Amino acid sequence: MELAFALVIGVLTASGVYLLLKARTFSVVMGLTLLSYGVNLFLFSSGRLVTGGQPIIGSTETYSDPLPQALVLTAIVIGFAMTAFVVVLSLRSLADHNDDHVDGDMPELPTPKHEHNDEQDIEKGEARS
């Protein structure tokens, strides 16, 4: 169980970080969500993985720690609110810039120079004449 659990956390975190490093707000938001899932599972496991345990000392042979569950609950609520906010903010950014690049506008890519210049020259020439 530990191995499967650890693998799930690892895959969630790794895909979260991968998506975070993309330059589009949509994938960044998805990355943040996956990352927070991974973190929540990790936090949950900090009380050790126990099956059939009750969170009360003395009631069963093994007991499970209730505190990480409370922590996870808090983290889920906060994470949910933050995700909602970041979604709204990315929509605002999309509306403001007509682009979902994280820097607002796409950085200038080196365009093939001669075509560009030709067009500009033609425009300038027309303006002058």
Place this chain on the structure above:
Amino acid sequence: MNHWLTAPILIPLLGGILQAFMGYAPVPLRRTLGIATTALTLVAAILLMGLADDGTYRLYAFGNWQPPFGIVLVLDRLAALMLVVTAVLALFAHVYSLGGSDGNNRQFHGLFQFQLLGLNIAFLTGDLFNLFVAFEVLLIASYGLLMHGEGKSRTVPGLHYVVLNLVGSAIFLISVGMIYSVTGTLNMADLAMKIPQVAPENLPIVKAGGLMLLVVFGLKAAILPLCFWLPNAYANATAPVAALFSVMTKVGIYAIIRVYNLMFGEQAGALEGLGLDWLFPLALITLAMGVVGALGAANLRKLFAWQVIISVGTLLAAISFGTEKGTAAALFYLVNTTWVVGGLFLLADLIAGQRGSVNDRIVTAPKMRNRTFLSVLFLIGAVASAGLPPLSGFFAKLMVLDAAAPGAERIWLWSVLLVGSFFTLIAYSRAGSIVFWRNVKGHLEKPRRLTGAVSVPTGALVALSAVIVMLAEPISRYVDDTAAQLHNPSAYTDILQTPMVGEEQ
């Protein structure tokens, strides 16, 4: 149990909730209520400082739960000092917002109160997870405040700020989980007792958790590899928000002082001084980076934002010595830099208002109408932050320089800090001489008028630098006592023995 400890939390909380429901109330009513709430918070903070100054720890246990099991608020000298620094800055920033920058957003006053709420919880809490919650409260309020204002310029810096801080929160949770999984506690006093007893095979987990905490606090404090979000975010925020944000990096500094003195202090056994040897070089590089940024700043707000980074570097260098003297110097410098930089952000807005479309860019422009007043304020602020005599920045820097132990440490700190101060001075004189002296003929048709609501708080915050010099003796006595208290964590852990209400019978 002392119930007054909840006052700095309850006052902004109630004020903020009222404001949230008063979005459509008349503006004068909202403003009066907002200022009254902030002023009450300041009164509560000053009263708590008076309480804390006897050197004992005061405790408030929520729900009367015995400390390691419940959440506690702990008041000591450091917490009281941070509360007062924040409340003074907040009151002036809030008064400034009455000059018109609280418009366009019905929830400005509410968000402002929630920001104070989060800051105050962070300073008072004695629980690591509660510190995380406090960070989230102050962050979500700061997201709202950062977006406050007109125009599109804030969307992209705001998005970067939010995403970075969400990643920071995730790292905070991971480190909390790692520390909890080994020690089984999150109460800071209990952690200070448990960390020396951690079994050797579990030490790497605590160590990794502790260093990840440093990453989170470093992101909040804007230490070098994690500082590039700050100039854009601060330079685009509305003036009172930027002024209030000058205390936000200090929350990270506060958390480093608190957590690392308590959990990884002298008594921590194998983990003593964890992370401190990383802090010193990082602090110096941060300082140097801040100076480079200040030299290259194209407008006044960017210049002051880089000044925030310079002060973070100076503060961390003093803290990284791990000595009482270093901590005392850092705290003295913190008081000075928070207020003065806050005032400078307000000043940048006043200057921008009188220069029309040129705004606060460091270029030639028509002469300002109130040039004398603004230039005097700029001179005082620049002298105080660059660290020239006779203002408080000089004495604060002197204390930091003096705190370095003789040897390689002193050589590195002195050379970086002194050369850095010199170049900061160049940056300020370049900005000041261009903005104030290099004018073109003519006046702006309609400059923004300097009303009392904007010029009084700006002048007062910058002038606090002179007040700090006049009150240097009591303030340095207080910060010395604070540092002594911080470097004796065994007294802090005694709060675990505080009897709860009703247990005596």
